[in-house]
Structure formats: structure tokens, C-alpha cells
Amino acid sequence: MGRTILITGATGQQGGATLRSLVEHNKSTSNPINLLALTRNATSDKAKPLSSLPNVKVIQGDLTKKDEIEKIFEDEKIDSVFSIQDNFQGNEVEQGTNLTEVAIKYNVKHFVYTGVDLAGQNPSLVPHFETKRQIEEHLIKNSSRIASQILISQGEKEEFKNQIINLSGDSHTVSEIIDTFKQVKQVDLVQDENVDIVPYLTIALATINGHGWEVNPESTQRLFPFVKDLKGWLETEFNPDFAAGGFGTMSNN
Known part of the structure; x- marks a missing residue:
């Protein structure tokens, strides 16, 4: 059993x-x-x-x-x-x-x-x-x-x-993330500094900016090779309708 x-x-x-x-x-x-x-x-x-x-x-x-x-x-x-x-x-x-x-x-x-x-x-x-x-x-x-x-x-x-x-599938700068979206989805990410978000999320984002996460994508891949990087996630699981309701705006060329 x-x-x-x-x-x-x-x-x-x-x-x-x-x-x-x-x-x-x-x-x-x-x-x-x-x-x-x-x-x-x-x-x-x-x-x-x-x-x-x-x-x-x-x-x-x-x-x-x-x-x-x-x-x-x-x-x-x-x-x-x-x-x-x-x-x-x-x-x-x-x-x-x-x-x-x-x-x-x-x-x-x-x-x-x-x-x-x-x-x-x-x-x-x-x-x-x-x-x-x-x-x-x-x-x-x-x-x-x-x-x-x-x-x-x-x-x-x-x-x-x-x-x-x-666990980390990938590690990128903001510019690299924008470039990957452009390459894979032909989408331009546009930053909106005036976006209205809830206070607790403002605190979370400010904390993340000041205390970077300790990630090791190579170690994750060794242990769990099925974990996707950003490119793989965009190709298979990205939901534009969900993302468009998030923290910025997107536009197709």
C-alpha cells in the first residue's frame, strides 16, 4: 500500500x-x-x-x-x-x-x-x-x-x-525582463509610476527593492529541471488578460 x-x-x-x-x-x-x-x-x-x-x-x-x-x-x-x-x-x-x-x-x-x-x-x-x-x-x-x-x-x-x-527559475534586471517580453510576446511593457496599488503591496515592493532576493537559478535547475525560466513561462503559461490588470500597461506593436 x-x-x-x-x-x-x-x-x-x-x-x-x-x-x-x-x-x-x-x-x-x-x-x-x-x-x-x-x-x-x-x-x-x-x-x-x-x-x-x-x-x-x-x-x-x-x-x-x-x-x-x-x-x-x-x-x-x-x-x-x-x-x-x-x-x-x-x-x-x-x-x-x-x-x-x-x-x-x-x-x-x-x-x-x-x-x-x-x-x-x-x-x-x-x-x-x-x-x-x-x-x-x-x-x-x-x-x-x-x-x-x-x-x-x-x-x-x-x-x-x-x-x-x-526556488528560482530565472534572474533578470527590469530592462532584461522588458526585452524578454518584447522578444517572446511582441509586447511593449510601459512603466506607469502613477499606478494605484494597495498600501501593503507598496510596502512589499519597496522592501524587495531594498532587500534583493537571494536566488540561484542554476541550483534550482540542477535539483528541479522542470522549473521554467522567464522565456519558457512566457511561451507556455503567460496570461495577458491577468497581467493587463496588474501594475502597468501593455501594448502590441
């Missing part, structure tokens, strides 16, 4: 992508992984389709309710956890630390937490960076009790055990 992995945020971008990747992995193995997709609402429009995926069981649970999460671990005999939390609920640290503590209590063998690169900031001035830093700090303090790895976004080999791994 295959091992069991709990994936939090299963209806979100990172949790959903992780779930889909493991579903694909199961197609090529004779010992498929049992996948538990954790969501706050198992009857939501996003959650319902997940139950039709092979070897996927949708589980409803609230990470702020520790006893509820313990019941899931008691019933399901979980081997591994993919941990990501929703910052917009306002209780991200509680969610993350609850999950870590329950995983330790039930002797989970493998724990992956996904956060952000803090560029050496302790504490971070960006609220949704700081919450992730606190969760990461809690996990590190308990890392001797669990085989953990922290995936900083942007297999279970021994080299991953108790490691913080910065």
Missing part, C-alpha cells in the same frame, strides 16, 4: 499544482500515493472536481481548529505533509504552527513548508512575509523532530532533509 500525503491549500495555486503533479506521478508507478486534499469547504466549486481525480480524497478541515486537524491525522495515518497557508484569513501563523505541531505529534516522516524568500530580514517589514517567517522559524526549531524541508517559492532525497531551498 502506498504512502499517504496530506496537501493543504488543495484548491489554491501551489497546493493545487502539487496535487496535480502527484496525480501525474501516480500514473507511472505500481504503488500509487494516497492523496488527501485538504480544503475548508469540501462542497465548494473548486473542491468538488478534485474528488474525481484518481487516488485523491477530499477532506474538509480548518487549520485553526487543532482538534479537528488531529482527528484527520488520527483517521488517515498520514506519512507526509505539504504545508501552505492562506494569508488572507488573518490567522496564517496559527494555521501553520498548528499543522506543524500536529504533524510532529503523529510522527509524520516528511514535512514540506512553502513560504517566501526573506532576504535575511528578521523580522520582515512585509506583513505576509513576516507571518511566513514566523511559521518557518517554528518549523526550524522543531526540525530535529521531523524530516522537513522549506520550499521558498517563487523526491525525498537525503540532500533535502532539514533544508531551506530557494
Whole structure:
């Protein structure tokens, strides 16, 4: 019988992508992984389709309710956890630390937490960076009790055990990004200094400008060759409708 992995945020971008990747992995193995997709609402429009995926069981649970999460671990005999939390609920640290503590209590063998690169900031001035830093700090303090790895976004080999791994598909200056958009999508990016953005994002961008992220695309490619660089992402996944609603304007030649 295959091992069991709990994936939090299963209806979100990172949790959903992780779930889909493991579903694909199961197609090529004779010992498929049992996948538990954790969501706050198992009857939501996003959650319902997940139950039709092979070897996927949708589980409803609230990470702020520790006893509820313990019941899931008691019933399901979980081997591994993919941990990501929703910052917009306002209780991200509680969610993350609850999950870590329950995983330790039930002797989970493998724990992956996904956060952000803090560029050496302790504490971070960006609220949704700081919450992730606190969760990461809690996990590190308990890392001797669990085989953990922290995936900083942007297999279970021994080299991953108790490691913080910065993921980066590419590294560019702003001018290089503009040139790549022009080359791949024939799009001119136009800077708009008067763009109206929410205050917390202003703080985040100012912090990033002052504390550059510590990235190593070559290391990422060695460990995870499927990670795309900017050019590859533009060619396969870029959504112009989404981007046009962001922080600048675009025009086709």
C-alpha cells in the first residue's frame, strides 16, 4: 500500500499544482500515493472536481481548529505533509504552527513548508512575509523532530532533509525582463509610476527593492529541471488578460 500525503491549500495555486503533479506521478508507478486534499469547504466549486481525480480524497478541515486537524491525522495515518497557508484569513501563523505541531505529534516522516524568500530580514517589514517567517522559524526549531524541508517559492532525497531551498527559475534586471517580453510576446511593457496599488503591496515592493532576493537559478535547475525560466513561462503559461490588470500597461506593436 502506498504512502499517504496530506496537501493543504488543495484548491489554491501551489497546493493545487502539487496535487496535480502527484496525480501525474501516480500514473507511472505500481504503488500509487494516497492523496488527501485538504480544503475548508469540501462542497465548494473548486473542491468538488478534485474528488474525481484518481487516488485523491477530499477532506474538509480548518487549520485553526487543532482538534479537528488531529482527528484527520488520527483517521488517515498520514506519512507526509505539504504545508501552505492562506494569508488572507488573518490567522496564517496559527494555521501553520498548528499543522506543524500536529504533524510532529503523529510522527509524520516528511514535512514540506512553502513560504517566501526573506532576504535575511528578521523580522520582515512585509506583513505576509513576516507571518511566513514566523511559521518557518517554528518549523526550524522543531526540525530535529521531523524530516522537513522549506520550499521558498517563487523526491525525498537525503540532500533535502532539514533544508531551506530557494526556488528560482530565472534572474533578470527590469530592462532584461522588458526585452524578454518584447522578444517572446511582441509586447511593449510601459512603466506607469502613477499606478494605484494597495498600501501593503507598496510596502512589499519597496522592501524587495531594498532587500534583493537571494536566488540561484542554476541550483534550482540542477535539483528541479522542470522549473521554467522567464522565456519558457512566457511561451507556455503567460496570461495577458491577468497581467493587463496588474501594475502597468501593455501594448502590441
